[in-house]
Amino acid sequence: MKHRGNKTYRFYKALVIVVTFGLLLIPGYALAHISDIMSDPTPHHPAYIQSRDDLKTVVIPPRSSPYHLNPLSTMNLDIAELIQQVDESLILGYLENLTSFGPRLSGTIACNLSAQYLYETFQGMGLEVRYHNYTDYTVSGRNVEATLPGTGSDNIFIICGHYxxxxxxxxxxxxxxxxxxxxxxxxxxxxYEFFHTIRFVAFSGEEQGLVGSSHYAEDAYAANETIIAVLNADMIGFAPLPSDGTKGKIFENEASEWIVQYSQAVSQNYWDYIGIELTPQGETWGSDHYSFWQYGYDAVFYHEHNFNDYYHSANDTINHMNLSYSSRFTRLILATLAEMALQPRPVLEISSISGGLGITTQVRNVGELNASDVNISISLTGGLLGLYDMSSITGVDLLAPLESTQHKAIPFRIGTIEIEVAAWASNADQVTKHATGFLLGPLVLRLVVTP
Ligand SMILES: [Zn+2]
Incomplete structure (x- = not known):
C-alpha cells in the first residue's frame, strides 16, 4: 500500500511540474529536473531550484581525525528523565508560535519575525545565541544559533531544522x-551539563537550495570547527495511520553510518519512551544535512516514514500532524544527541611512519579519555619475489589524552615492500595507515605514506 501511494504521489508531482513549467521551459530541462528528484529516495527537496546541479559545488581537502562514538548498551537514567520532559504540549506550543507568522518564505517579514522569535526564545532559555547572517546571489537571510558550551570539550554536536x-x-x-x-x-x-558542546540551529534559505546551511557549514569549515555529528530533523510529524507512528527514516552517507547505528541503539535502549524504529535510507541531497556532507562533516537527516500528503501546500497545518509521533521522534533525536554529548572518548591517530634503520611509527591519543590496552602493529609484505611477510606488535596499558607512543620494527630483506600500521585500544576504534618503501637489509629507503 505504501509503495503504491508513493508512486501515485510522484506521478502527481511530475504531472504538476510538467504542466506548470512545460510552457516556460524547454522540455528536456523540465524532464531533467523531474528525473533528478524522482531518482532520490525522498520527495523532500528545496522547492525553488531545479536540480542538484543548482547547489553550490564544494571542493575541499578531506578532513582528518575521524571521531566515531560507539553507542552505549544500557539506558542512562538521566537521559530517560530528560526525554520525558518532551511531550505533545511542548511541541504544540512551538508549532503554534511558528505558524502564527504565516508562510515563512525566506526574505519576507514573516520569516524575519520567525527568526526574531527563535532568537528571543533561545535567549529566554539562558543560552548563548547569535544570528548567523549570510548573503547569496539568490537570497539573503539569517540562521539562528544557540550554544550550550561543553564542560570538557570543544567538540560540537548539532541538532538542526529549517524555519x-x-x-x-x-x-x-x-x-x-x-x-x-x-x-x-x-x-x-x-x-543539564554535557561534556561536549551542543548547538541548536535553525536555518533559513532551505527552500532556495539549502542556502542558509551551506553558508553555515562553509563558515564552520573555514573556522576549523570540530563538528562531530549533525542531526537534521526535517518533516518528523506526519503519521496518519497507527502503523506509521512506529517507524522513521534516517538518511546517511557512508561516513555517517556510525550515527545511524548509534541512533538505532538509542531507539532500542529507550524504546518505552520513544517507540520508533529507524530504517536507514542512504544518501539524498534533499535537506540541510547535505551542506555538512559537502564540507566533510558527518550528518544524518531524520524524516517521517509516511511522506506528508500536504507537502508544500496550504494544508501543511498542525491539525494534519500527529503530535504524539512528532514528540516521540523529537525524543529519539534528543536522546541520541544527549548521549553523544555526554560521552568522552579516546581517539587514536597514527601521526607518523618513518624509515631509516627499520620502520618507526608514532601513535597519539587525540581524544579526551585515557585509552586502555593500546596495541600497535607494523606489518610488511612484498620483498624479493614477494616472499616477505612479517608482523610486529607492541602494546601499552594506558595512553593519556595528547600523549604519544612509538613502535619500531626492524626487518631484514631486499625489495619493495608494502607497510601497514594499525593501532587499536579496548575502548577506541582501530585506525590504519599504509606506506610503501624499499628494503635493503635492515634499511628502509624511499618510504612514502599513502595519503
Ligand atoms: Zn523541509
Whole structure:
C-alpha cells in the first residue's frame, strides 16, 4: 500500500511540474529536473531550484581525525528523565508560535519575525545565541544559533531544522516539526551539563537550495570547527495511520553510518519512551544535512516514514500532524544527541611512519579519555619475489589524552615492500595507515605514506 501511494504521489508531482513549467521551459530541462528528484529516495527537496546541479559545488581537502562514538548498551537514567520532559504540549506550543507568522518564505517579514522569535526564545532559555547572517546571489537571510558550551570539550554536536517555508504553506510539518524539535531539545538540555558542546540551529534559505546551511557549514569549515555529528530533523510529524507512528527514516552517507547505528541503539535502549524504529535510507541531497556532507562533516537527516500528503501546500497545518509521533521522534533525536554529548572518548591517530634503520611509527591519543590496552602493529609484505611477510606488535596499558607512543620494527630483506600500521585500544576504534618503501637489509629507503 505504501509503495503504491508513493508512486501515485510522484506521478502527481511530475504531472504538476510538467504542466506548470512545460510552457516556460524547454522540455528536456523540465524532464531533467523531474528525473533528478524522482531518482532520490525522498520527495523532500528545496522547492525553488531545479536540480542538484543548482547547489553550490564544494571542493575541499578531506578532513582528518575521524571521531566515531560507539553507542552505549544500557539506558542512562538521566537521559530517560530528560526525554520525558518532551511531550505533545511542548511541541504544540512551538508549532503554534511558528505558524502564527504565516508562510515563512525566506526574505519576507514573516520569516524575519520567525527568526526574531527563535532568537528571543533561545535567549529566554539562558543560552548563548547569535544570528548567523549570510548573503547569496539568490537570497539573503539569517540562521539562528544557540550554544550550550561543553564542560570538557570543544567538540560540537548539532541538532538542526529549517524555519523557512514555501510561499503558499504554513510549513507546520515542513519544517515546523524539525524546528520544534530543536527548541524542545534546547529547553530541556539547558538544565543539564554535557561534556561536549551542543548547538541548536535553525536555518533559513532551505527552500532556495539549502542556502542558509551551506553558508553555515562553509563558515564552520573555514573556522576549523570540530563538528562531530549533525542531526537534521526535517518533516518528523506526519503519521496518519497507527502503523506509521512506529517507524522513521534516517538518511546517511557512508561516513555517517556510525550515527545511524548509534541512533538505532538509542531507539532500542529507550524504546518505552520513544517507540520508533529507524530504517536507514542512504544518501539524498534533499535537506540541510547535505551542506555538512559537502564540507566533510558527518550528518544524518531524520524524516517521517509516511511522506506528508500536504507537502508544500496550504494544508501543511498542525491539525494534519500527529503530535504524539512528532514528540516521540523529537525524543529519539534528543536522546541520541544527549548521549553523544555526554560521552568522552579516546581517539587514536597514527601521526607518523618513518624509515631509516627499520620502520618507526608514532601513535597519539587525540581524544579526551585515557585509552586502555593500546596495541600497535607494523606489518610488511612484498620483498624479493614477494616472499616477505612479517608482523610486529607492541602494546601499552594506558595512553593519556595528547600523549604519544612509538613502535619500531626492524626487518631484514631486499625489495619493495608494502607497510601497514594499525593501532587499536579496548575502548577506541582501530585506525590504519599504509606506506610503501624499499628494503635493503635492515634499511628502509624511499618510504612514502599513502595519503
Ligand atoms: Zn523541509
Amino acid at each position: 523557512d517555508s514555501v510561499a503558499s504553506s504554513p510549513g507546520a510539518d515542513d519544517d515546523g516539526s524539525g524546528v520544534a524539535a530543536v527548541l524542545a531539545a534546547a529547553e530541556v538540555m539547558r538544565n
